[in-house]
Amino acid sequence: MRRFPIFTLILLLGLVACGNNPREFTNRTRLSQEFFYIQWQAAQTVVATAAIRLNPGQIIPIVSTPDKKAFRIQPDGLVVEELPDVTAAQMLEMAGIRAFDPTGELLCPAGCDVQFTPAYSTLGTGVYYARSLDAHELLLSRDLQYEFENQILFRLGYNVSHR
Numbered sequence: 001m002r003r004f005p006i007f008t009l010i011l012l013l014g015l016v017a018c019g020n021n022p023r024e025f026t027n028r029t030r031l032s033q034e035f036f037y038i039q040w041q042a043a044q045t046v047v048a049t050a051a052i053r054l055n056p057g058q059i060i061p062i063v064s065t066p067d068k069k070a071f072r073i074q075p076d077g078l079v080v081e082e083l084p085d086v087t088a089a090q091m092l093e094m095a096g097i098r099a100f101d102p103t104g105e106l107l108c109p110a111g112c113d114v115q116f117t118p119a120y121s122t123l124g125t126g127v128y129y130a131r132s133l134d135a136h137e138l139l140l141s142r143d144l145q146y147e148f149e150n151q152i153l154f155r156l157g158y159n160v161s162h163r
Helices: 006-017 033-049 068-072 088-095 131-135 137-155
Strands: 026-028 079-083 119-122 126-130
Touching: 033 068, 033 137, 079 131, 119 137, 126 131, 126 137, 131 137
Parallel strands: 026 079, 079 126
Antiparallel strands: 119 126
């Protein structure tokens, strides 16, 4: 039987102990982990206790039932990133929308039902929001909670492609 040198054993234990905290986000913003986790917990509570319409804007509603498993879903390194706002000039040129800078909007990626949005998700990987929302905690909290609900529902196996 081969014996591990003590250094190798200590190194392995250190690597295991330094593993990622499942409650943490990959934070690419100026805001704290705690702020994001509060929004995550609010999203968990909504998914666990309320029926959620999975296809808003569609004629025939598809509604999830409350799912207590939401409390077991953790961020697991989910990226949260602030992106530069679309400028008022870009909104006017692209869509004829008059706005003021900062707009609080992002260009929605391909597959969205809208052209501009304050926040969006790439399911399973990240949540992105307009940088100027940092100054509007209440609006940002609402948008993050919605996107975190999408992430949790997705991880629970729901189809959230129309949310």
